[in-house]
Amino acid sequence: xxxxxxxxxxxxxxxxxxxxxxxxxxxxxxxxxxxxxxxxxxxxxxxxxxxxxxxxxxxxxxxxxxxxxxxxxxxxxxxxxxxxxxxxxxxxxxxxxxxxxxxxxxxxxxxxxxxxxxxxxxxxxxxxxxxxxxxxxxxxxxxxxxxxxxxxxxxxxxxxxxxxxxxxxxxxxxxxxxxxxxxxxxxxxxxxxxxxxxxxxxxxxxxxxxxxxxxxxxxxxxxxxxxxxxxxxxxxxxxxxxxxxxxxxxxxxxxxxxxxxxxxxxxxxxxxxxxxxxxxxxxxxxxxxxxxxxxxxxxxxxxxxxxxxxxxxxxxxxxxxxxxxxxxxxxxxxxxxxxxxxxxxxxxxxxxxxxxxxxxxxxxxxxxxxxxxxxxxxxxxxxxxxxxxxxxxxxxxxxxxxxxxxxxxxxxxxxxxxxxxxxxxxxxxxxxxxxxxxxxxxxxxxxxxxxxxxxxxxxxxxxxxxxxxxxxxxxxxxxxxxxxxxxxxxxxxxxxxxxxxxxxxxxxxxxxxxxxxxxxxxxxxxxxxxxxxxxxxxxxxxxxxxxxxxxxxxxxxxxxxxxxxxxxxxxxxxxxxxxxxxxxxxxxxxxxxxxxxxxxxxxxxxxxxxxxxxxxxxxxxxxxxxxxxxxxxxxxxxxxxxxxxxxxxxxxxxxxxxxxxxxxxxxxxxxxxxxxxxxxxxxxxxxxxxxxxxxxxx
Ligand code: IVH
Numbered sequence: 001x002x003x004x005x006x007x008x009x010x011x012x013x014x015x016x017x018x019x020x021x022x023x024x025x026x027x028x029x030x031x032x033x034x035x036x037x038x039x040x041x042x043x044x045x046x047x048x049x050x051x052x053x054x055x056x057x058x059x060x061x062x063x064x065x066x067x068x069x070x071x072x073x074x075x076x077x078x079x080x081x082x083x084x085x086x087x088x089x090x091x092x093x094x095x096x097x098x099x100x101x102x103x104x105x106x107x108x109x110x111x112x113x114x115x116x117x118x119x120x121x122x123x124x125x126x127x128x129x130x131x132x133x134x135x136x137x138x139x140x141x142x143x144x145x146x147x148x149x150x151x152x153x154x155x156x157x158x159x160x161x162x163x164x165x166x167x168x169x170x171x172x173x174x175x176x177x178x179x180x181x182x183x184x185x186x187x188x189x190x191x192x193x194x195x196x197x198x199x200x201x202x203x204x205x206x207x208x209x210x211x212x213x214x215x216x217x218x219x220x221x222x223x224x225x226x227x228x229x230x231x232x233x234x235x236x237x238x239x240x241x242x243x244x245x246x247x248x249x250x251x252x253x254x255x256x257x258x259x260x261x262x263x264x265x266x267x268x269x270x271x272x273x274x275x276x277x278x279x280x281x282x283x284x285x286x287x288x289x290x291x292x293x294x295x296x297x298x299x300x301x302x303x304x305x306x307x308x309x310x311x312x313x314x315x316x317x318x319x320x321x322x323x324x325x326x327x328x329x330x331x332x333x334x335x336x337x338x339x340x341x342x343x344x345x346x347x348x349x350x351x352x353x354x355x356x357x358x359x360x361x362x363x364x365x366x367x368x369x370x371x372x373x374x375x376x377x378x379x380x381x382x383x384x385x386x387x388x389x390x391x392x393x394x395x396x397x398x399x400x401x402x403x404x405x406x407x408x409x410x411x412x413x414x415x416x417x418x419x420x421x422x423x424x425x426x427x428x429x430x431x432x433x434x435x436x437x438x439x440x441x442x443x444x445x446x447x448x449x450x451x452x453x454x455x456x457x458x459x460x461x462x463x464x465x466x467x468x469x470x471x472x473x474x475x476x477x478x479x480x481x482x483x484x485x486x487x488x489x490x491x492x493x494x495x496x497x498x499x500x501x502x503x504x505x506x507x508x509x510x511x512x513x514x515x516x517x518x519x520x521x522x523x524x525x526x527x528x529x530x531x532x533x534x535x536x537x538x539x540x541x542x543x544x545x546x547x548x549x550x551x552x553x554x555x556x557x558x559x560x561x562x563x564x565x566x567x568x569x570x571x572x573x574x575x576x577x578x579x580x581x582x583x584x585x586x587x588x589x590x591x592x593x594x595x596x597x598x599x600x601x602x603x604x605x606x607x608x609x610x611x612x613x614x615x616x617x618x619x620x621x622x623x624x625x626x627x628x629x630x631x632x633x634x635x636x637x638x639x640x641x642x643x644x645x646x647x648x649x650x651x652x653x654x655x656x657x658x659x660x661x662x663x664x665x666x667x668x669x670x671x672x673x674x675x676x677x678x679x680x681x682x683x684x685x686x687x688x689x690x691x692x693x694x695x696x697x698x
Pocket of ligand 1: 085086087120121122123124125126127178230231292311314316690
């Protein structure tokens with residue numbers, strides 16, 4: 001390869017682009033492949049290798065770039081014929097015992113009555129439903145909100161574990177299972193991505209999700225995804241009368257089923273299998289995060305039925321969070337989009353459950369000082385200092401956290417950590433409002449960190465979602481002063497387009513075609529739905545769902561903007577009006593009014609570049625509408641306030657304590673008495689991820 005000169009490399013890249021495009025068309029559009037998968041993979045590998053050596057020669061239409069090649073409408077929606085379920089969780093042997101006892105009670109079975117359970121690993125990937133009609137794969141859909149998922153049929157067809165045709169299958173058969181990526185393939189993918197300057201992934205699950213959810217199936221095809229079948233949806237004839245035989249049938253039909261699948265008849269056997277699988281975990285070569293027990297008898301499964309999102313006949317027994325001790329080298333402060341100062345632990349790298357960890361979150365200054373938000377001691381009041389030995393843990397794919405500190409190993413002259421009272425990025429005072437656990441930079445948009453984070457948010461998927469303008473490009477443009485504010489994005493073509501002294505197409509990594517594509521993509525988004533615009537403004541506490549509610553309430557940009565401007569923070573009637581909207585609480589109202597006051601001109605200048613599409617009123621058909629929900633434990637992906645707002649926006653009632661009226665308890669790590677009470681009352685308990693999946697936000 002090193003013998004190639006520029007001209008040869010250019011010629012070969014052109015040839016490869018043409019060949020791969022032809023193969024893609026033949027495969028996807030004409031259903032008539034012109035080469036084997038191995039040949040195809042070899043072409044793509046060769047393309048990636050040459051691009052790695054000659055990055056300057058990467059073509060605008062390179063098969064390794066999605067930009068320009070992909071349709072931009074996103075995925076179509078598919079309504080599942082039968083809902084895709086989630087699983088309730090067990091965290092210890094007692095929970096499993098309760099699960100088994102609960103089933104006996106529900107069915108009125110005595111201790112003596114025999115019951116069998118299947119045991120299998122819980123694969124840490126993403127679930128997929130495959131629909132076959134008369135033996136042919138007709139569509140594939142992600143779980144989505146359980147009712148409706150994304151149509152990823154073209155992508156699923158590229159996965160070799162997924163048969164395209166079945167013989168002797170029921171006329172209608174929906175097969176469900178998990179798409180995942182092996183550790184080895186994950187490592188190789190990341191190496192390959194890094195070599196071509198592409199996106200790398202934090203873990204195999206993200207890699208699998210990112211690869212399956214590609215608009216361009218050619219990209220999915222180049223990613224080594226696998227599939228285990230473990231369940232089914234609609235079937236025109238029953239597969240079998242037991243779970244075990246149904247899985248055997250799926251395997252006979254050509255699906256890959258998990259080899260660690262087994263059948264148990266006692267609780268001890270089930271827990272024994274759990275231990276066995278936990279022992280094998282590190283050697284499996286793919287991520288699992290627990291085991292799943294399912295009642296074997298399908299007629300009993302039927303009788304037990306479902307809670308709102310989980311079956312009563314199955315449970316996931318999760319592995320405990322993984323732990324390790326290491327040295328805390330220092331504490332860095334990161335400044336986020338809303339100015340929040342987040343302390344990050346810099347750690348001496350340590351392996352936690354097979355992953356090397358060198359950073360962990362420290363939450364906020366109280367957490368470091370050893371107290372909770374109400375001033376009560378945590379870790380018996382032990383604070384955390386640079387130089388300390390700390391216990392790190394990971395649960396699922398969330399950011400690692402610090403659980404504890406070893407005072408015996410504390411260096412002799414260490415001093416307690418002082419949390420900065422000025423912003424490390426811009427020097428403005430960092431202020432902590434009463435009742436807030438977070439200290440925030442007061443610099444607003446003069447703070448470079450806030451400005452960049454807000455721009456990244458502005459272009460993110462749920463906001464303006466501008467093709468070709470991601471976090472990396474925003475950072476680069478910001479650094480060079482090309483984009484400082486959202487409205488600068490819409491001036492990009494005038495300032496750096498054709499005929500200008502400095503032009504985008506001449507920047508490193510850009511060319512005529514990609515520059516034009518970006519200008520077009522930006523122009524495309526000048527017409528924007530009201531909800532997206534409101535979300536894109538990046539106002540604190542206003543998440544995607546709240547933005548949707550506000551849009552539905554006000555209808556047009558003009559009405560929304562006028563209401564925000566007319567109402568002042570001090571004017572309590574305007575405030576009251578705002579919080580009368582279902583899902584808007586005083587905190588969000590305050591935040592909205594403050595932002596519109598502080599950034600009036602900027603917001604108007606932005607709106608002047610846009611044509612805002614009015615919102616239509618929508619009926620709440622969410623699966624949580626009318627349900628009473630309680631949140632407990634730590635939420636890791638959103639604040640309590642946002643969680644509540646979202647839930648309420650979807651028509652759910654959020655209560656502070658568990659009672660017989662509660663429908664769903666969302667329990668994060670550290671859940672205690674509420675989770676116990678819910679279990680006693682037989683209330684459905686799900687984790688944050690399942691909740692997000694349920695409300696369609698996963
Ligand atoms: S059964 C009827 N079996 O875990 C219930 N799910 O936390 C359908 N998962 O949504 C699921 N491995 O994505 C089942 N062996 C397994 C599984 C499994 C992984 C996933 C699945 C589910 C989630 C629930």
